[in-house]
Amino acid sequence: MKNYTSQVSVEKTISLIERFLAKAGASNILKNFEAGVISSISFTLFDPMSRKTVFIRLPARVEAVEKILYRKIKRPRNETTKRIREQAARTAWKLMLDWIEVQLSLIEMEQAEALQVFLPYIWDGQKTLYAAIKENNFKFLPSASVNHERNE
Numbered sequence: 001m002k003n004y005t006s007q008v009s010v011e012k013t014i015s016l017i018e019r020f021l022a023k024a025g026a027s028n029i030l031k032n033f034e035a036g037v038i039s040s041i042s043f044t045l046f047d048p049m050s051r052k053t054v055f056i057r058l059p060a061r062v063e064a065v066e067k068i069l070y071r072k073i074k075r076p077r078n079e080t081t082k083r084i085r086e087q088a089a090r091t092a093w094k095l096m097l098d099w100i101e102v103q104l105s106l107i108e109m110e111q112a113e114a115l116q117v118f119l120p121y122i123w124d125g126q127k128t129l130y131a132a133i134k135e136n137n138f139k140f141l142p143s144a145s146v147n148h149e150r151n152e
Contacts, residue, residue, distance in 0.1 A: 001068060001091070002095060006087075006090045006094040008090060008094060009090065010038065010089050010090055010093050013093040013094055013096075013097050014031065014038060014041065014093060017041060017093075017096065017097050017100055020100055020101060020104055021043055021100065023104075024104050024107065024114065025045065025114070026043040026044065026045050026056075027043065027044050027045075028042075028043055029041065029042070029043040030042045030043065037062070037089070038060070038093075039059060039060065039062075040057050040058055040060065041057075041058050041096075042055060042056065042057040042058070042123060043055075045114055045115070045118065047114070049113070050115070054115065054118075054122050055123045055124075055125075056121045056122055056123060057121055057123035057128060058096060058100070058118075058121055060089075060095075060096045061092060062085075062088050062089045062092045063088075064092075065089075065091050065092045065095075066084060066088035069084050069087060069088055069091075070084060103117040103118070
């Protein structure tokens with residue numbers, strides 16, 4: 001797992017994320033908290049093609065990383081729990097930073113558009129676009145008609 005030993009603080013990583021997003025044209029960058037812990041970063045982004053400003057929410061799924069880290073430890077001690085939770089947060093946010101850096105590089109190198117890479121994370125105030133599509137059992141997605149036969 002990438003970044004599972006990261007020692008970079010969550011605060012420093014989030015600060016870097018905010019700096020990269022601002023440089024890429026994001027505005028209104030917000031930190032979203034759940035139970036006193038940062039759970040996601042939201043921002044607005046103007047899309048020049050549609051002439052719309054969209055709201056984007058990027059989550060760091062710390063609990064999912066924590067589960068993976070626990071699987072790697074055979075018999076965690078009580079004092080290990082806090083360290084694993086802290087490491088999971090550092091890892092989850094560092095992964096998000098890496099992902100954002102790659103996406104912004106793709107945009108900068110004209111390999112993708114900003115709205116294209118952030119599309120699944122567009123937030124309507126209740127859920128992401130991806131969650132809405134998933135909720136509808138992916139009905140919006142076209143079926144691929146791929147020929148699976150190979151010429152040998």
